[in-house]
Amino acid sequence: MNRLLASFAFAAVAITAQAQAPAPVAIDDGWARAVMQGQSSSAAYMRLTAREPLTLVGASSPAAGIVELHEMKLEGDVMRMHPVNGLPLAPGQAVELKPGGYHFMLMDLKAQFKPDLRVPLTLRFRDAKGAERTTTVSLPVAMAAPMMHKH
């Protein structure tokens, strides 16, 4: 059983390494929010700078059952968030995913996000030809104090 798990982990690493073609986008300052024990959702933030016209369409992670792209904004005097189907990225223009704005919502967490962990996140983009492009980042988990929001 242990040997089976070990070889599975090795295969997963090999596949990830193989998939790393030149990324169509630079991803900087990414992090995922640490959560309290028993809390089942977190959020991930980063800065995206596309090298060609792209639309961010979603993401996935082995650390979460569901990952959604959300936008948070003030409506009247209440902060609300909504799922976003696609976020256009113009080449060379940095777009921030940050507390109080765009973010990835990670739900159905597979383990508690603690500050010493890293969380893999595979971002999905659509390019100008309509083809899907993906890139995987490893986000540190941090105990920052972003604006709290609940579902």
Ligand SMILES: [Cu+2]
């Ligand atoms: Cu959200």
